[in-house]
Amino acid sequence: MNRKKILTLILALTMLFALAACSDDDSSDGEDSESDSPATDSTSSDGYTTLTLANRTDPGNYSPYGSGGERVVYENMLYERLASYTYEGEIELVLLTDYERVEDGVYHLYLYDYIHDTEGNPFTASDVIFSFEKADASGSYADILAPIASLEAIDDYTVELTMENERAGSLDAIMCSINMVTEAAWIDSGDDMVKNAVGTSPYAMVDFVEDNYVTYQKTNNYWQTDESLVATRSMANVDEVTWVIIYDTSASAIAVETGEIDHSHTTSSENYGLYMDEDGNAYDGYQAKISNSNMMYGMTFNASENSVCADVNMRMAICYAIDTEAIATNVFKGYGRAVGNYVHPAYADYVPEMEDLDNYFRYDVDKAKEHLELAGYDGETVKILVAPTGSTPAVATLIQAYLDAVGINCELMEYESATYYSYLYEETGEVWDFVVNAVQGASGVEYLWSILYANDNSLYDFGSLQHIFDDELQTLYEEMIGVNTNSTETVMNFLDYLNEQCYQYGILCFDKYSFAGSKVTDLQLNGLGHIIPGACTVLPD
Amino acid sequence: MIIPVILGVAVLIFTIMYFTPGDAARVMLADNATQAQVEALREDMGLNDSYIVQLLRFLKQMFIDFDLGTSYINQTSVMSDILMRLPRTAILAGMCMLMQIIVAFPLGITAAVHQNKWQDQLCTIIVMIGQAIPNFWLALMMILLFSNTLGWLPSFGVGSWRHWIMPIIAASIGGVSTITRQTRSQMLEVIRSDYVVTARAKGVSERSIRYRHALPNTLIPVITGMGTAFGTALGGSVVIETAFSIPGVGKYMVDGIANRDLPVIRGGVVFLAILFCLVILIIDVLYAFIDPRVKAQYEGQQKRRVKTSA
Numbered sequence: 001m002n003r004k005k006i007l008t009l010i011l012a013l014t015m016l017f018a019l020a021a022c023s024d025d026d027s028s029d030g031e032d033s034e035s036d037s038p039a040t041d042s043t044s045s046d047g048y049t050t051l052t053l054a055n056r057t058d059p060g061n062y063s064p065y066g067s068g069g070e071r072v073v074y075e076n077m078l079y080e081r082l083a084s085y086t087y088e089g090e091i092e093l094v095l096l097t098d099y100e101r102v103e104d105g106v107y108h109l110y111l112y113d114y115i116h117d118t119e120g121n122p123f124t125a126s127d128v129i130f131s132f133e134k135a136d137a138s139g140s141y142a143d144i145l146a147p148i149a150s151l152e153a154i155d156d157y158t159v160e161l162t163m164e165n166e167r168a169g170s171l172d173a174i175m176c177s178i179n180m181v182t183e184a185a186w187i188d189s190g191d192d193m194v195k196n197a198v199g200t201s202p203y204a205m206v207d208f209v210e211d212n213y214v215t216y217q218k219t220n221n222y223w224q225t226d227e228s229l230v231a232t233r234s235m236a237n238v239d240e241v242t243w244v245i246i247y248d249t250s251a252s253a254i255a256v257e258t259g260e261i262d263h264s265h266t267t268s269s270e271n272y273g274l275y276m277d278e279d280g281n282a283y284d285g286y287q288a289k290i291s292n293s294n295m296m297y298g299m300t301f302n303a304s305e306n307s308v309c310a311d312v313n314m315r316m317a318i319c320y321a322i323d324t325e326a327i328a329t330n331v332f333k334g335y336g337r338a339v340g341n342y343v344h345p346a347y348a349d350y351v352p353e354m355e356d357l358d359n360y361f362r363y364d365v366d367k368a369k370e371h372l373e374l375a376g377y378d379g380e381t382v383k384i385l386v387a388p389t390g391s392t393p394a395v396a397t398l399i400q401a402y403l404d405a406v407g408i409n410c411e412l413m414e415y416e417s418a419t420y421y422s423y424l425y426e427e428t429g430e431v432w433d434f435v436v437n438a439v440q441g442a443s444g445v446e447y448l449w450s451i452l453y454a455n456d457n458s459l460y461d462f463g464s465l466q467h468i469f470d471d472e473l474q475t476l477y478e479e480m481i482g483v484n485t486n487s488t489e490t491v492m493n494f495l496d497y498l499n500e501q502c503y504q505y506g507i508l509c510f511d512k513y514s515f516a517g518s519k520v521t522d523l524q525l526n527g528l529g530h531i532i533p534g535a536c537t538v539l540p541d
Numbered sequence: 542m543i544i545p546v547i548l549g550v551a552v553l554i555f556t557i558m559y560f561t562p563g564d565a566a567r568v569m570l571a572d573n574a575t576q577a578q579v580e581a582l583r584e585d586m587g588l589n590d591s592y593i594v595q596l597l598r599f600l601k602q603m604f605i606d607f608d609l610g611t612s613y614i615n616q617t618s619v620m621s622d623i624l625m626r627l628p629r630t631a632i633l634a635g636m637c638m639l640m641q642i643i644v645a646f647p648l649g650i651t652a653a654v655h656q657n658k659w660q661d662q663l664c665t666i667i668v669m670i671g672q673a674i675p676n677f678w679l680a681l682m683m684i685l686l687f688s689n690t691l692g693w694l695p696s697f698g699v700g701s702w703r704h705w706i707m708p709i710i711a712a713s714i715g716g717v718s719t720i721t722r723q724t725r726s727q728m729l730e731v732i733r734s735d736y737v738v739t740a741r742a743k744g745v746s747e748r749s750i751r752y753r754h755a756l757p758n759t760l761i762p763v764i765t766g767m768g769t770a771f772g773t774a775l776g777g778s779v780v781i782e783t784a785f786s787i788p789g790v791g792k793y794m795v796d797g798i799a800n801r802d803l804p805v806i807r808g809g810v811v812f813l814a815i816l817f818c819l820v821i822l823i824i825d826v827l828y829a830f831i832d833p834r835v836k837a838q839y840e841g842q843q844k845r846r847v848k849t850s851a
Contacts, residue, residue: 058788060615139570139578146575194616210615210625211788212698246697246786250681254689254696418563418801425567425576 049538050240051520053531054252055265058211058245062197064131064179065138073265073530076233077216077241078199079179082109082128083172084233085527089292089348091172094231095123095180095200105149105166105483109175111157115223118204121184123223125153130183144173168486169348202236202534215242218534233526235535256286256517262538263516263523263531269332275515278334287516291529294346295440295512296339297395299505304429304467308380315502317371318382318434319361321406322399326363328508331394336510341495344509351488354495361505368406379409385423385432386414395507396436429467436507440528466503473497543818548604550814554807555599559592563801569613586613599807609808614800619808623790629699630789633781634774636705637713641720641767648717649724650759654751656729664721671718680711680784697786704785712781716770723766727759734758760831768824772817 059071064079083093093099099109115123129151135141149164163170181199189196197205202222208214218236244261246252252264253271267275275286282288299318301309309315328336340355382403386396393414400410413423413432423431473494479485480494498504514531516523522537566582583589587598602608609619652664687707688696695704731737732755740750779791790809797805828835 060612061617063616139582142570142575142578192616209788210617210622211792244698244786245788247783247792248786251684251697251784251786254684258688258692258696260688260695260697416563416799418565418568418799419561421567422562422564425564425579 047540048240049238049540050242051238051263051533051536051538052242052244052261053263053265053533054244054246054255054261056245056247056249056252059214060210061194062205062214063138063193064181064197064199065135065140070265072528074214074243075179076201076526076530077203077243077533078197078201078205079181080200080231080234081176081178081180083175084231085172085176086232087292087525087527089346089527091176092231092233094234096175099171099175102160105163107161107163107171108154109159109161111159112224113157115200117182117185117198117200117223118219118221119182119185119188119198120221121182121188121198123180123182123200124156125159126156127182128159128180129153130186131178131180134181134186135178141177144170144177148174166483167481168483169481170483201234203241211245213242213244215240217241232524232535233532235524235532238534238536238538241533256515259517261517262519263514265530267513267515269335269510272333272335272513272515276513280511280513282515285518287520287523289514289523289525291512291514291525292346292527293440293512293529294344294509295390295438296342296344296509297390297392297436297438297507298342299399299507300435300437300466301503301505302429302433302435302466303470303503306429307433307467308377308382309433311375312502313371313375314377315434315505316361317368317375317377317406318403318408319502319505320364320371321368321408322361322402322507323363324507327395327398328510330398331391332508332510335513336508338508339506342498342504342506343495349486349488349491353488354492360499361502365406372406372408377408379407381409381411382433383411383413383431385420385435386412387435387437388415388417388420390438392436392438399436425465468503470501470503473501473503543815543822546818547811547814548600551600551603551807551811552596554810555596556592558803558806559595564588565613565801565803568801603808603811609812610804612797612805613802614797614805615802619804620812622793622805623809623812626788626790626793627775629787630775630778630782630791632705633708633712633778633787633789634771636709637716637774638767638771640709640713641716641770644713645717645720646724646763649721649763650728650751650756652721652725653728653732661725664725668718668721671714671721674714676711676715676778677780677784679714680707680781683707683711684784699787708781708785708787711784712774712778716767719770720763720767723763724759727762728755731755731758757831761828764827764831765824768820768827772820775816775820776813 053073055070055073057070059066059074062074062078064075066075080094082095083091086092095111095115097110097112099107101107109128111123111125111128117123132145132148132151136145147163147166147170149162150160151162152160154160161171161174179199181193185198186193189198200223202218203216204219206215206217218239222230222234222236224230224234246255246261246264249264249266249268250271252261253267253274255261256264256267257274276282276288280288280290301307301315301318303310309318324338328338338357340357340360343350343354345352345355384396384400386392396412396414400412403410415423424435426432476490476494476497479490482490512529514523514525514529516531516536519539519541520536521539524532524535526532564579564583566579566586566588570579570582587595590598602610609623611617612619612622615622648664648667652661655661684696684707687694694706695701698704732751737750737755740754741747745754776790776794778789779795781787782789782792790813793805794809796802797809
């Protein structure tokens with residue numbers, strides 16, 4: 001056999017292998033790929049139901065007060081909060097029977113008088129205060145807890161919450177964000193619940209291997225025995241829930257296809273086509289549900305005099321130079337759309353009038369060039385800091401291409417999270433000119449003030465994160481967040497001024513879908529689009 | 542040499558991380574914390590101390606207290622985290638080395654003894670393809686074929702021997718190709734040596750020449766390469782660990798770097814440096830078993846020392 005023949009044979013075999021690997025043959029189902037790993041063991045008997053779910057990251061520790069976006073799915077399995085956001089964005093009480101506003105900034109929170117954690121420790125008003133203290137000490141909830149002036153136990157089951165500078169949405173955020181634990185369980189854990197975590201939910205952690213899997217089992221001693229009063233997030237229809245760690249979203253998409261897992265916490269829009277058609281109809285064997293996640297991609301400008309974006313004309317030139325519709329279509333494969341303001345339709349206080357797609361910095365190269373001329377742009381490099389989340393690198397790359405087309409020199413600054421944060425909070429205002437980021441919040445107003453990084457200049461020595469010192473913006477901001485002044489009008493006034501000054505620019509939002517395999521007959525999601533495993537309806541194997 | 546090397550590594554990694562941008566306190570508190578809280582945490586963590594103070598504290602902790610530290614993010618011991626992950630990485634690295642022995646050696650020897658014949662050409666083509674295929678591509682293709690399409694093997698995680706088949710193949714293909722080429726070139730050099738010609742002239746069988754005379758002499762540089770590769774692999778094959786979701790040392794270290802988890806990065810690097818030095822030491826010892834000349838050299842030195850002292 002001569003060399004050419006051998007080469008041809010080898011290349012043909014390689015091509016065959018690649019084609020076979022890429023083929024759409026669905027002849028095998030999940031059962032064929034049975035796994036021996038405890039993480040994917042879905043066997044059950046006598047109606048015992050299990051769910052195997054995948055997430056990209058391990059929580060590292062199971063503390064109720066850690067930081068990091070994706071750890072919330074693990075926290076939700078163990079811990080309850082005073083209230084929670086439903087799929088529809090409504091507030092649903094969990095540990096509270098009720099709450100009332102007794103005077104301006106003062107609230108009474110009434111607890112059920114029979115709450116206990118999975119270890120049997122009773123949960124009372126003092127535990128609420130303890131939980132808030134621990135959350136505050138962690139530093140991870142500074143913006144949410146900032147308005148709290150004091151907390152006092154009126155009796156065993158009533159907490160008086162007093163707020164200073166109460167902002168619209170503050171109470172909701174406070175009630176829905178802080179995990180509750182009993183002081184007794186915290187002390188008994190001996191490790192601040194890093195590994196020995198105990199909550200009041202109907203599930204307890206029974207097994208885990210770091211960076212591999214964690215298994216939760218229904219305890220059958222859940223404190224809320226009246227099923228009609230069980231909050232959606234605290235339902236326990238499934239006997240055992242296992243979260244496995246799959247680092248790569250493509251790999252987790254395959255694992256859903258093979259049936260090794262029932263749901264992946266993160267599914268890239270590139271993989272939506274595996275589970276549903278373009279109209280959003282799930283293929284046989286899958287469940288598809290659009291989530292109310294209000295994640296929005298946007299740009300945050302640096303208004304420091306040390307930045308090329310200090311000039312409003314420069315900021316506007318950048319906005320006009322970008323075709324947000326094209327970016328949305330390309331990056332999110334038809335599931336994205338440009339936004340008509342710095343708002344997301346899923347915000348609680350959203351009204352359609354807030355968006356003006358035809359006039360909101362509509363893609364216009366000529367206008368971009370006009371503003372560039374007004375800004376006196378002389379070819380200086382615009383530094384784009386790219387948040388290391390979601391599809392921001394892809395969005396930023398397209399932005400760079402659009403800016404390049406109108407003659408704006410750009411440099412992309414892509415870093416891992418540590419370096420990113422280090423540059424983001426840099427004090428001189430010289431490091432970046434605008435940030436491309438993806439922001440998400442559970443409610444509208446709370447979201448708005450949080451993404452503006454508190455323009456009241458209280459957080460940073462150098463003013464707001466964007467180096468803005470603008471009294472008019474500050475006034476409008478305070479009117480918008482004021483608990484007595486917040487209204488659609490004040491929100492729109494604020495947004496109008498924001499756009500006039502072009503401090504922030506909304507790029508796009510997208511339809512975020514969640515999927516589940518055939519075992520799940522009813523997929524339940526919360527207000528952030530995260531699965532509520534216990535609320536799902538699952539077939540026994 | 543091991544002690545200065547490890548000390549050097551410790552100082553180097555500390556210095557690099559000290560001057561690398563990225564605030565561990567900010568990462569720990571994410572973007573919700575006030576500047577005051579970040580500052581307080583930095584003070585608490587000792588990050589505001591001078592370079593010298595932090596370096597001395599680090600070296601004391603490493604080499605006097607024998608403590609790799611506690612992860613900022615996980616709040617767990619770095620040593621226990623690494624030891625928990627090391628067996629998985631060691632399985633991957635060990636099996637890759639085994640693949641090199643059982644596949645690369647025979648291939649390399651076959652190619653050398655059949656130089657320029659079809660067997661040699663076939664080996665060369667296989668080796669070139671093996672080196673050209675990126676391991677992440679191979680990993681994804683194998684997942685698509687064997688997990689998704691055929692449903693034969695699990696696509697992620699650890700747990701049974703079936704979980705390891707694809708990662709080992711994907712991780713070892715590059716190393717097998719390299720060792721095959723090394724074995725071939727070394728073997729070619731050795732079988733042209735005078736002592737091989739002499740052995741042939743004395744009527745020693747070709748098989749005996751290959752395996753008893755030529756092979757041991759071929760092995761020395763090849764084993765050096767394999768040992769170094771094994772030591773490096775113990776540091777983790779991040780790509781393969783990520784593709785197959787294997788919770789190994791590599792992924793742990795990369796996550797530590799992304800989160801600016803300084804104890805994980807520093808402790809992990811020092812631990813792996815020690816491990817690497819030990820592997821190199823074992824290779825040196827192996828030389829003595831494989832090559833009688835090395836053994837004789839050591840024995841000769843010992844005899845000279847005894848003579849001098851007498």
